[in-house]
Amino acid sequence: MTGPVEFWFDFSSPYAYFAAAEVDRRLAPFGREVVWRPFLIGVAFQLTGMGPVSQAPLRGAYALRDCRRIADMLKLPFNLREDFPYPSQAVARAFYWFDQEDPVIAVRFAKAAFAAYFGEGRDLRGVESVQALAMPFTDGRDGLAQWLSSQEAKVVLRERTAEALDKGVFGSPFFLVDGEPFWGWDRLPMVEAWLRQHEGPGAKLSGPEARSGLAP
Amino acid sequence: MTGPVEFWFDFSSPYAYFAAAEVDRRLAPFGREVVWRPFLIGVAFQLTGMGPVSQAPLRGAYALRDCRRIADMLKLPFNLREDFPYPSQAVARAFYWFDQEDPVIAVRFAKAAFAAYFGEGRDLRGVESVQALAMPFTDGRDGLAQWLSSQEAKVVLRERTAEALDKGVFGSPFFLVDGEPFWGWDRLPMVEAWLRQHEGPGAKLSGPEARSGLAP
Numbered sequence: 001m002t003g004p005v006e007f008w009f010d011f012s013s014p015y016a017y018f019a020a021a022e023v024d025r026r027l028a029p030f031g032r033e034v035v036w037r038p039f040l041i042g043v044a045f046q047l048t049g050m051g052p053v054s055q056a057p058l059r060g061a062y063a064l065r066d067c068r069r070i071a072d073m074l075k076l077p078f079n080l081r082e083d084f085p086y087p088s089q090a091v092a093r094a095f096y097w098f099d100q101e102d103p104v105i106a107v108r109f110a111k112a113a114f115a116a117y118f119g120e121g122r123d124l125r126g127v128e129s130v131q132a133l134a135m136p137f138t139d140g141r142d143g144l145a146q147w148l149s150s151q152e153a154k155v156v157l158r159e160r161t162a163e164a165l166d167k168g169v170f171g172s173p174f175f176l177v178d179g180e181p182f183w184g185w186d187r188l189p190m191v192e193a194w195l196r197q198h199e200g201p202g203a204k205l206s207g208p209e210a211r212s213g214l215a216p
Numbered sequence: 217m218t219g220p221v222e223f224w225f226d227f228s229s230p231y232a233y234f235a236a237a238e239v240d241r242r243l244a245p246f247g248r249e250v251v252w253r254p255f256l257i258g259v260a261f262q263l264t265g266m267g268p269v270s271q272a273p274l275r276g277a278y279a280l281r282d283c284r285r286i287a288d289m290l291k292l293p294f295n296l297r298e299d300f301p302y303p304s305q306a307v308a309r310a311f312y313w314f315d316q317e318d319p320v321i322a323v324r325f326a327k328a329a330f331a332a333y334f335g336e337g338r339d340l341r342g343v344e345s346v347q348a349l350a351m352p353f354t355d356g357r358d359g360l361a362q363w364l365s366s367q368e369a370k371v372v373l374r375e376r377t378a379e380a381l382d383k384g385v386f387g388s389p390f391f392l393v394d395g396e397p398f399w400g401w402d403r404l405p406m407v408e409a410w411l412r413q414h415e416g417p418g419a420k421l422s423g424p425e426a427r428s429g430l431a432p
Contacts, residue, residue, distance in 0.1 A: 050275070
């Protein structure tokens with residue numbers, strides 16, 4: 001009962017942008033590893049009959065307003081590009097290139113990608129813009145360009161997407177905690193409540209913050 | 217900027233059940249009137265292309281789990297009937313019969329209806345079951361039976377539903393605060409944050425709870 005928290009998301013999801021900005025801080029007191037898992041939400045949309053919320057009648061305009069409010073609350077910049085939602089294959093594949101070498105760097109890259117697209121309004125559809133974004137994180141390592149056009153990168157992302165669907169992940173962001181599913185940025189308080197109730201022995205030893213269950 | 221908070225909902229919505237249980241306590245510190253407005257969500261579903269969440273692939277099973285978790289958290293009984301979602305015309309019409317005479321009694325009746333359906337698993341589809349539920353709130357007043365079968369009751373509910381759609385209400389529960397829309401039980405903390413930021417002079421005079429913005 002003390003496994004990692006799985007954080008599933010599509011890089012093109014604004015609510016995932018908010019979750020990505022909050023998840024480390026909010027879950028840190030519980031001493032659980034958080035595993036970041038980008039996938040392609042489009043496949044899930046086909047299964048559920050849902051679509052990008054921005055394109056839904058009535059709900060679309062509401063969601064934009066909702067996002068602006070949340071961004072204000074979290075003090076995050078929010079500049080939605082006209083190409084939203086964008087195909088996030090290139091950025092998700094780049095994530096897994098970093099992830100195979102060092103998950104910590106991959107998470108830093110992911111945060112930079114969210115900040116670039118939703119904060120600065122930068123284009124992340126193409127391979128070249130993703131490479132430019134990745135540059136500061138490569139530590140001089142070559143091979144990202146080849147990876148992005150490789151069959152292997154496609155397979156990895158396809159397998160992660162299949163894994164997400166196998167696990168019942170149908171939205172973004174989506175958290176799995178000991179198999180318990182939580183959909184949406186707005187469920188982070190419930191993830192916290194769940195972790196508080198199901199703390200393992202490791203978390204119990206990790207200080208008063210863990211016991212109180214309060215985020216710093 | 218100190219008008220009432222409008223609380224729109226369909227009696228057949230489990231998330232409205234949760235909101236109904238919380239809204240008074242959470243919004244009381246702000247000194248705003250809360251106006252309860254049942255309507256028929258089915259018409260909104262037609263406009264948005266959404267449907268009852270329980271019938272959606274993948275999301276349906278998740279929503280049930282989500283509801284059980286929320287009910288546990290709020291310490292509310294939750295026994296979903298097999299006829300869910302149910303046609304809530306009769307109970308919504310009964311609400312407006314009470315509301316025309318005394319909105320406070322109407323709210324008590326509404327809470328009883330939520331508790332009966334979602335807590336005790338009682339059938340509320342028919343006129344007779346709704347009359348039985350309403351009995352303790354009538355204070356001996358006659359006329360509910362006639363009202364429930366009247367053209368006037370149909371018109372009132374139809375007008376309220378049209379009003380909801382006019383105001384951009386497309387889900388249940390849905391809050392309107394000074395025209396600002398909030399969709400979902402999970403947005404109550406954001407309604408609180410909004411009220412905290414937009415307190416009118418009346419609220420400012422109503423004590424330290426109002427200023428701290430903390431629910432009791």
